[in-house]
Amino acid sequence: MKVTLHIHCPDQPGIISTVTQFFHNRGGNILYLDQHVDQEAGVFFMRLECDFAENDPELHGLRQTITAELAERYQMEWDLYQECIRPRMAIFVSKYNHCLYDLLSRFRSGELDVDIPFIISNHEDLRHIADQFEIPYHCIPVSKQHKAEAEAQQLALLKEKEVDFIVLARYMQIISPLLIEAYPNRIINIHHSFLPAFAGAKPYHAAFERGVKIIGATSHYVTEDLDAGPIIEQDVTAVSHVHTVRDFVAKGRDLEKIVLARAVKLHIAHKTMVYNNKTVIFY
Amino acid sequence: MKVTLHIHCPDQPGIISTVTQFFHNRGGNILYLDQHVDQEAGVFFMRLECDFAENDPELHGLRQTITAELAERYQMEWDLYQECIRPRMAIFVSKYNHCLYDLLSRFRSGELDVDIPFIISNHEDLRHIADQFEIPYHCIPVSKQHKAEAEAQQLALLKEKEVDFIVLARYMQIISPLLIEAYPNRIINIHHSFLPAFAGAKPYHAAFERGVKIIGATSHYVTEDLDAGPIIEQDVTAVSHVHTVRDFVAKGRDLEKIVLARAVKLHIAHKTMVYNNKTVIFY
Amino acid sequence: MKVTLHIHCPDQPGIISTVTQFFHNRGGNILYLDQHVDQEAGVFFMRLECDFAENDPELHGLRQTITAELAERYQMEWDLYQECIRPRMAIFVSKYNHCLYDLLSRFRSGELDVDIPFIISNHEDLRHIADQFEIPYHCIPVSKQHKAEAEAQQLALLKEKEVDFIVLARYMQIISPLLIEAYPNRIINIHHSFLPAFAGAKPYHAAFERGVKIIGATSHYVTEDLDAGPIIEQDVTAVSHVHTVRDFVAKGRDLEKIVLARAVKLHIAHKTMVYNNKTVIFY
């Protein structure tokens, strides 16, 4: 069975050799190792995939031994993921449907190795798509005066269904600190601009107004600073004076759905690590 | 002989047919016509290349007849360029050499159909490159207290050598309104970021800090708002966590020189029109 | 009401002015004109959008007047499209579902201005998707010995439902000359490579074997030469040694669906013209 280990800690000599030795001595076969040192910050990052025999007794105590023999010694922050556990992903939407269609099509094709317990929306508009793909759909309207209640209701649903991470597939509400704290670096948003250009509302209009020759989309983890969280993935496409705002929006839809899907897949495969409001992506 | 006509005016029915008729009736053969309507602003743009027989007498009075029969009727702003006249281009540099090397190599290869009467710099550092390519080099230091004098000196040189347009090939000084007014939409700058992201100083450091996955370069006409003039050309390249600021700078150099050269070629070929702080680029 | 005119004919002076005059005299307002001359072949191309008043009597006889006053004089091949008529598009599929999901999602979102009378497949596999999107699905198995019958059946359906053009959304059968003749330059295929590299079967395997650093997808009109018809649209994405053939296929799926959708939209908007086995695309 495959396990994936994420580590980051203060850089010092000998970490790679100690960690690889650790797994080798326990009979694990290292399938993949990638590492990175942020020289400025003096931080060491590692992602390691290791294969153990099915039912290897080593696996049971693995978390404890890592803590005792590696993590304390090197002041590591770390995570261990087991291949056999499918993460549970909730989708939040509002009225735009292209990212939702795209995610659900990929899900039904077996491209996303997750469970999707439900979709949450602040509108009824996309219920028919949820029905069409047979995913439960909860409409939780969000008004100014009842925002706190709506969020409590969202959180209750997320806890009840043991959701691991959330995808905002063009969800047009600001996420509250409550949810962000409950899902740190586990809420993935798609913003319809090449961040940090055109953060905030109506980025295609702003891009049109500025006369840019390239537009973009950015997928990032949600933090309390709007559109300022760690960037996971970006892509761009060329535009020109012949394109109207409407054309920007249409071209943008294709960018948004592809960029969001790539970020979601990286997250599912445990290929993203977050540090200092940036990501390390081990491809 | 080929002439190129640029027009913009309030949109109304019949302009294309009137203009094409105008040239056809005078024996001109229309080689190329491109047109654009900014629906929001209600403005019509046209670029037309027309071939006349060498020494065609029509050519002499062409400017007057355009004024009388077309421009007044449709309230056109327009320009007429004759193929036989090589534009005169000045280059401004400071200490970075990659854009200068690139422009001069292209010039010596016959890729740029211009004359280059001189290079101006506020430092001596790149004189050896000017010497190597046999272009006059004027070092005009720019200090806070003598800025006005330096600009007067620049302007005098530009006037003396009848310079048509200026290329800022990583010139690290802010251009004064004096020069901008003398060369409206005729000063081309290269900014080392994907504008409007990271305007101002040290954009690669800012991009690194923000953790973007793509960096860019932008060529634009210089206006009084710093890094906010009409964009001519942009391009981007992928980066990741493995790249340091130094790597951003190295990758950026290649973007900068290519993007600047493309913008310069578009300008030389009279393929750019400016309106509302945006460009219409007729490829 | 808007009409779109496509013209190609031997190049000669005066065509643009004659054609624009023609429409202007009949009270049409030219919204857009783009033109191209293939200098080598000496062929002139034009695409023109013209607005007439609703119920303008000129519209009735427009085809005859174009023939009489323009087409014969300049030996034009031409087409005239009226905005009010929605083209009818058939989709052919086999077992891969990503292009089908993508097209149907766009269709349901109102992004594709067509009718889809049915989907044809040589397998039952994707019927559930047709059902989910409520589009009729005809399974017509294609075996070596009954290929002719299958094609006759396809053709009968296409005629019965008055299909205008066909989209091969990863249809894994070779199209017979019978269908190609019935739909010249009206069958759009997506090939999963950067043509002309890796034509034929298993292009991702071949690309992997060759060790390329970029893979692509190509949408083209189907002709009798396999994978050699006029190219409408291409796009590419970077790969590296870390990617397996399986990764190529997954990355390729995203390219294929986006490239195919772009080609379909260009075709629907009458922005493609075909000449000498190449396309002229008026954006």
Add this chain to the structure above:
Amino acid sequence: MKVTLHIHCPDQPGIISTVTQFFHNRGGNILYLDQHVDQEAGVFFMRLECDFAENDPELHGLRQTITAELAERYQMEWDLYQECIRPRMAIFVSKYNHCLYDLLSRFRSGELDVDIPFIISNHEDLRHIADQFEIPYHCIPVSKQHKAEAEAQQLALLKEKEVDFIVLARYMQIISPLLIEAYPNRIINIHHSFLPAFAGAKPYHAAFERGVKIIGATSHYVTEDLDAGPIIEQDVTAVSHVHTVRDFVAKGRDLEKIVLARAVKLHIAHKTMVYNNKTVIFY
């Protein structure tokens, strides 16, 4: 002092941990490790950068100890590079100057950490550029009847000046097996197409004829099969029906020089490994 180790060998458990232990035990600090397993071929690749104290006595016997303790045990093919040794690079050109200008500009800017003992050409045309950048230039004409002599002369020069690798900067002659054997995976070519499309002569003409929407350039190591060696780097740019063959050539020049420079830099930094006619590029 930094050393860089390249390894490839049959895959088996324990290699990473053994190698990292090996360097750790000798007081080396591993700065960077990247590894790859070609699952199909069962081959393990590793690139490792390790820092030793200046004058560390371990460094003297390092090659012997690697052989004795690592290489034999795992049947490794391996290379060890020391930072302090600048590789010596020869440039071959014919008549096109853009790649030469670009390489020499980079060299003079300190961007390429090499020595350039000379340029070889089969023509006199570019001697003035060599003079301008003060690099020795040897004109060795290549005719059908004296090809063998010309190559002998080239090889003698290469040996005399202890050249480590060769860059063909648009050298328009086929390289003989003699040279290829002397410099296996150490001759870098730039081909002006997106290989394997349009191998051989006149690729831009062929691309134009085929009506592609994207053109490319490919840098690869030279093998005895023309344009079929291991690909190091590729890039592409969009074209359309408005572009003539001349435009393809002009756009291609920018691709060629950038792609070639990237490949040369990867080679200089020891980031390329070759196996089964493919490259592993450790960025």
